[in-house]
Amino acid sequence: MTRRRALLTTASMVGITLLTGGIMTSADAATGEEQATVDHAVGTLQDLRHDKEFGNARDLLHRARAVLIAPRIFKAGFFFGGEGGRALMMARDASGWSNPAFYTVGSASFGLQIGAQESEMIMFIMTDRALQALMRNNFKIGANAGIAVATLGSTVEGATTTNAGADIVVWASSSGIYAGISLDGTVIEPNVDANSNFYGRIVTSNDIIIRRDVRSVAAEPLTREIASL
Numbered sequence: 001m002t003r004r005r006a007l008l009t010t011a012s013m014v015g016i017t018l019l020t021g022g023i024m025t026s027a028d029a030a031t032g033e034e035q036a037t038v039d040h041a042v043g044t045l046q047d048l049r050h051d052k053e054f055g056n057a058r059d060l061l062h063r064a065r066a067v068l069i070a071p072r073i074f075k076a077g078f079f080f081g082g083e084g085g086r087a088l089m090m091a092r093d094a095s096g097w098s099n100p101a102f103y104t105v106g107s108a109s110f111g112l113q114i115g116a117q118e119s120e121m122i123m124f125i126m127t128d129r130a131l132q133a134l135m136r137n138n139f140k141i142g143a144n145a146g147i148a149v150a151t152l153g154s155t156v157e158g159a160t161t162t163n164a165g166a167d168i169v170v171w172a173s174s175s176g177i178y179a180g181i182s183l184d185g186t187v188i189e190p191n192v193d194a195n196s197n198f199y200g201r202i203v204t205s206n207d208i209i210i211r212r213d214v215r216s217v218a219a220e221p222l223t224r225e226i227a228s229l
Helices: 003-020 031-047 059-062 128-135 192-199 207-211 217-228
Strands: 066-093 101-125 147-154 168-176 188-190
Touching: 031 066, 031 101, 031 192, 031 217, 059 217, 066 207, 066 217, 101 128, 101 192, 101 207, 128 207, 192 207
Parallel strands: 147 168
Antiparallel strands: 066 101, 101 168, 101 188
């Protein structure tokens, strides 16, 4: 199967899952999917490092309370469209960055859309209230009063002024037919199964990134990469 056909098939499955009222969890994925997500997240941070158009990424990271990295968001359109993928959230305190907690990102749309797209995204969580909102079971962009979200594309200039005062600043880079990634209505929620698979026992996002009760050697390449930024 060619890479294009494989991407199209995966994207279609995500879109169908989202439109039938569910978001894919680890039960639907192949063994090792959690580790693959961690590895892809390292690549996304490296892409951000080399994005010349988004020069204040390090400043945002320095000020951020946490980050949510979605390394592979698939969008499929066959008259019905859907976006979805896995994400990782990491928080920072005086001791450094936490290990990652697994999340799912998903949305659905209707329209005459043909094609497939793969995007990568980093959400810089700049305030405690934004972090608390994302720690809840269901966070929907655009539906949480008082949470200001600034969206930046990889070709946006003057990023230091466009995100002033935002609770969440989003960097996104896309490839494929669609021009960009649409975030309005996007749902972000903890992936309990993926967390359990990766850490070997039932843990919550709060256990991982706030209480820091668990750590994994498998996450070390990711924590080293984000620290180096």
